[in-house]
Amino acid sequence: MEAGSGELDEEVVEELAAIKTVRGIVDWIVGSTAGGTEPSASTAAAALTGGSPVAVGSPVAVGSSPAVGSSPDLGSAVVGDPVGAIPLRRFVVEPEILPAPAGAAPTDLAGSRFLLVEGGLGVGLALATRLEQAGAEARILAADDAGLVDQIRAGAGADGLVWIASADPGADEHAILPGAFPALRAAALGGSRRVLIATGNGGRFGRARATATATGAPADPSAVDALEHARRADAGEFVVRPTPGAGLAGLVRTIAREVPGLALRLVDVEPKDEPRRIADSLLAELLTPGGPLVVGYREGARATLRVRPAGAGGAGSLPAGLGPSSVVLLTGGARGITAAVAVELARRSGCTVELIGRTLPPAGPEDPATAGAADAPALRRALIETGVRRPAEIEARVSRLLAEREVRATLATLRGLASSVRYHAVDVRDGAAVAAVVADVYARHGRLDGLVHGAGVLADRLLRDKTPESFDRVYRTKVDGARALLAAVRDDVGFVALFGSVAGVFGNRGQADYAAANDALDTLAGAAAGRFAGRIVSVDWGPWASPAAAGGGMVSAELAREYARRGIGLIDPADGVAALLSELAGPPDGPAQVVYMCAEAEAFDA
Ligand SMILES: NC(=O)c1ccc[n+]([C@@H]2O[C@H](COP(=O)([O-])OP(=O)(O)OC[C@H]3O[C@@H](n4cnc5c(N)ncnc54)[C@H](OP(=O)(O)O)[C@@H]3O)[C@@H](O)[C@H]2O)c1
Structure with missing residues (x-):
């Protein structure tokens, strides 16, 4: 999970703008690449195909509060640690009755x-x-x-x-x-x-199943009456209220x-x-x-939420009925771990893949001046050699180039696997734009079989340093994005997966916004359970790893050791993708929230 995901953090810009000398710039660049605080240049598609580093996250944005940097980001992956040492486990989150206080x-x-x-x-x-x-x-x-x-x-x-x-x-x-x-x-x-x-x-954290509003689940999604859906949408039936x-x-x-x-x-x-x-x-x-931090009261009985180990998610390796004529939409799916999911979905089913991300699709091949620079430090050097001097501009261009490379690589991989691929350069916080993409998908294909909402950004800061604007950005990317998507899709969708994080389940220093956003996704999934023909589930991931073959990485060995010390392993990308597809192959009435992590819940008590 990348800090700022393609945008240069405002505080970084401020910091960079304050540097006045070339020496200062050089020191900053050296410092920002040595300490494991470099923004992610993740490419999950490349991860599966042996390319550049995957989707690794940043515990803090470049140059941000060291107090946060000392605490591992529970929603991001690291590189260089014992992947696979702790097996990937599935958990559910359920209310448990407590004695009165x-x-x-x-x-x-x-x-x-x-x-x-x-x-x-x-x-x-x-x-x-x-x-x-x-x-x-x-x-x-x-x-x-x-x-x-x-x-x-x-x-x-x-x-x-x-x-x-x-x-x-x-x-x-x-x-x-x-x-x-x-x-x-x-x-x-x-x-x-x-x-x-x-x-x-309701006193049980929304765990009671919502009454189904769907009128029924037709066998052939394309047979759904689009006009009827449009009429109900116009009548405000699908507005997802807070x-x-x-x-x-x-x-x-x-x-x-x-x-x-x-x-x-x-x-x-x-x-x-x-x-x-x-x-x-x-x-x-x-x-x-x-006592417990989170309690609920219903009819006088007190309860809390517990994270419990659960058996395997589904009985298959692919959501039922998914094939070459199916269509799946993935936000954030051109980069990071969601791209890994897009690639594997296409590989196993040959389905059409529609992607949403903010990065503009690269118009052509990369400028030869930077094309040979393999990673962020090399790109910085290449840009300085071409005469770019302002640190803020250097960082913005490095972020953009890495994002463009990742989008280009994912699209190239998908073109070889999917029935068709389309990338929509849209910000998921823009509800009207999201609705237009979904309408466009229905107009072109007449169906939508699956939806994965993986878009997300980080802007980690301790509460004392966190601005309302930054909180808003992180929160709305996940939550407004999810609401817009849920309002736009028809009830016959085959599956909906919202990508959450263990940060929402357990909290994490520096991630008040990110934890709140992921927790809100759990609530939204619960509230929408029963509405769709297929499964809706919020998947709270532990940190994912980058394969050793990808090399490099953005998080220091120290941070990897900190995870290991706490008994938190890293999810092998292939295992994570397989677990998700198996989860989505499960019955439509499966739990609306699951947690996948290479750890026991007690690891987060520390
Ligand atoms: N990686 C992990 O270890 C981990 C752990 C727990 C949970 N997760 C969750 O998994 C998801 C993906 O994480 P990741 O690590 O793969 O992150 P990543 O590499 O930073 O990818 C994030 C994706 O979201 C897109 N995005 C961000 N803001 C957007 C916006 N406003 N509109 C549209 N697209 C937007 C980005 O594309 P553009 O920059 O082009 O917009 C990018 O494709 C996130 O929801 C994250 O919370 C990841």
């Missing part, structure tokens, strides 16, 4: 100050009453209050911030991610001693890793419950130290 008896809260961010459920009022009865001062504000962040910083919720607004199905954009990030960040970074966030997924609180669990898991002293809890509730009953559950969790 101990120590929830009425407490004397005299003199303490709580800030309640209320939605439309009326829970804030009920909770404020209880807090005031215990002697506390409780203020209620709305999530869209312009002074909210300042109030938090000034200590209005010094003893506790309770973010209730996100549990409301009608929550406005300030109450949910990414809009809620600045206020929650302020609370976590010193504004409050306790932070409790509520979500409204699920109450999506992504907040991933954020909470990451805050817990970055701010260990904070009393932190996410509580999933059923928004239709009595407000007083919800308030009782929230108060009990607010005043209970320790």
Whole structure:
């Protein structure tokens, strides 16, 4: 997973712009290539065909906070470690009933100050009453209050911030991610001693299967009435609304890793419950130290989520019915691990492959001035020799050239394997553009048999350094992209896979945005379960490896050792792709979230 994926991180640009001398530039280049912080030049297609390095991720963007760099990126692969030493395992994530919290008896809260961010459920009022009865001062504000962040910083919720607004199905954009990030960040970074966030997924994290809205699954996808689909789309039936609180669990898991002293809890509730009953559950969790980070309440029973080992995913090596006349759309599929999936799908089925990515397709062969430079350091030298001097420009051009090479290599491989290949240069955050691509696919082929949403970017920074803009970019690439795709595809699609990460399941330092985004994908997949003729599943990957043959790599041996020390192995690309295809060959009612990693869940307790 590449930091910024083709875009030069703004903070890198700032850093580079500040360097005034050629000596400084040289030092920067040497430093940025020596420490394992170079952006990925991943090519998963090349990985499978023995080309340049695969899809490796960066734990931090070039030149970013060393505090993050010391923590491995759980959503990215590294090179040069013992691939295959720990076998790839499949896990599911399920609710587990817990005893009621101990120590929830009425407490004397005299003199303490709580800030309640209320939605439309009326829970804030009920909770404020209880807090005031215990002697506390409780203020209620709305999530869209312009002074909210300042109030938090000034200590209005010094003893506790309770973010209730996100549990409301009608929550406005300030109450949910990414809009809620600045206020929650302020609370976590010193504004409050306790932070409790509520979500409204029914008290069991949305695990109850949604009622199917599909009218039936025709055997021949091309027989679906496109006009009927268009009519239902026009009527707004497929608008994928923000699920109450999506992504907040991933954020909470990451805050817990970055701010260990904070009393932190996410509580999933059923928004239709009595407000007083919800308030009782929230108060009990607010005043209970320790315990699981994420809990849910349904009809008074308390539960948490557990990651459990599960048997193999499917009974085949290819989604049912996939053949040369099938069509599969993959976002991010021209690069990285999603390209590896595209190549293998085409190899095994001969299907048509449609790809989405931002990199513009290269117009022709590469300029001879750089064509001989095999990797990023060589490209930097080649560009400097051609007279490019500004470091920011050098880095932007290196990133672009590597991305173009990767796209070119993937398309070349696919042309030899797929019935046909088309690449759409589109940003998945642009909902209208995504809808237009999907409509174009239906118009040309009359069908869509499978969808893989693999587009994603990293912009790792600790919370204290993470800007709302950067959070927004990482979050929206995954989540807005998924929503746009789910709104555009017809119900007869044969499978939908959303690529998530263990960062969402366990949290990871420096990845509040990425963890939240991946966690939101899990929620979106759960909410859409049952809608499609085929399977929808969010696949939370552990880190993938680059084959040794690919050589090079962006992550230091030190980082590889850190993974190994924690018992986290790297997914062999061939194993990862095979596991995915087998998962998608499973029954349509399989779990909406699976985790694949070369580790036990306990490895992430550290
Ligand atoms: N590699 C791992 O170890 C790992 C582990 C866990 C999860 N994952 C997940 O797997 C997926 C792929 O990861 P990767 O490591 O292969 O990453 P990568 O090499 O950086 O590839 C990311 C892909 O997403 C595309 N992309 C990024 N932003 C986009 C946007 N706004 N619109 C359209 N396309 C966009 C990129 O193409 P352009 O730059 O051309 O847009 C590229 O094709 C990600 O979702 C990641 O979270 C990977």
